[in-house]
Amino acid sequence: MSLIVLLLLPFVGSCLAAVLPHNARNAESILAGLVALVGTVQVALLYPQVADGGVIREELLWLPSLGLNLVLRMDGFAWLFSLLVLGIGTLVSLYARYYMSPQDPVPRFFAFFLAFMGAMLGLVISGNLIQLVFFWELTSLFSFLLIGYWHHRADARRGAYMALMVTGAGGLCLLVGALLLGHVVGSYDLDKVLAAGDTIRQHALYPVLLPLILIGALSKSAQFPFQFWLPHAMAAPTPVSAYLHSATMVKAGVFL
Incomplete structure (x- = not known):
């Protein structure tokens, strides 16, 4: 499976999940689980190509x-x-599947869940700085929708807005930092950026672009001084907290 097909898989699954019936908890969870499982197996099979420092592009x-x-x-x-x-x-x-109530609108949950999965996957396999920032902001958007899933609750709405404001502002800083980084290197291609470490550190713009990129990373991963949004985001359903706030979105800052 190509990387492009791997990236499209969660987004196609999200569109399918959105049109399933309101009470289709089994079908929704099977769809989401199969999409994630197929992707997991395909990524695992790519290990020999990256095990010794190889890069798939x-x-x-x-x-x-x-x-x-x-x-x-x-x-x-x-x-x-x-x-x-x-x-x-x-x-x-x-x-x-076992957490969500039959009264919950599960198509909306699994559609947002799979779309977030695709955005997070796109972030970690992006080979272009602008593309990375695009998927970075998509994770903020879909996390807002997932945190505020129970929108009838004031704490969920408040937590969703806070997460979006903090990570969104951090994303704008990251965008400016990425634009400066591309200007310094002369390319937005990640391979060229990663190979230009000495050039970047010696450039006059380095003291400007480094804090901007760090703000993006620290805000997304809820590290000091941006840790305050994370407890409020726990108003989301537990599967959201388990996936976004323990396993994936806050790891985006670590990845960056």
């Missing part, structure tokens, strides 16, 4: 004149996080 031309193409890359680090996103997603899908 796929590129689709989009705006080559601006250096903006759809680039997907997987090295050992991205492989580990992809396995985390999909493997834990499989377990949480099963758990959510």
Whole structure:
């Protein structure tokens, strides 16, 4: 399975989950679980290609004149996080089947859940800085929808807004930092950025872009001084907290 198909799989699953009947808890959880499980197996099978420092790379031309193409890359680090996103997603899908009440609108839950899974997967296998920031902000958007899933509760709405404001503002800082980083390197391609460490550290803009990128990372991972949003986000259903706040979204800051 190509990386592009792997990335599209959760988003296709999300669209399917959204149109299933209101009371289809079994079908929804099976769909989400199968999408995550198939992705997990496919990522696991890629291990020999990244085990010894190899990098899997796929590129689709989009705006080559601006250096903006759809680039997907997987090295050992991205492989580990992809396995985390999909493997834990499989377990949480099963758990959510027994956690969610029959009265809950499960199509909405699993549609947002799978869309978040796709956004998180896109983040860790992005091979372009602008593309990484795009998926970074998608995780904030879908986490807002998942945290505020029980929107009739004031604490859920408050927690969702707080998470969106903090991580969204951090994402804007990250965007500016990524634009400066691409300017310094002369490319937004992640492989070129990773190979230009000395050039970046010696540049006059380094003291500016480093704090901006750090703000993005620290706000997303709820590290000091941005840790205050995370307890409020626990108003979400427990499967959301288990997946977003323990296994995936806060790990995005660590990944970055």
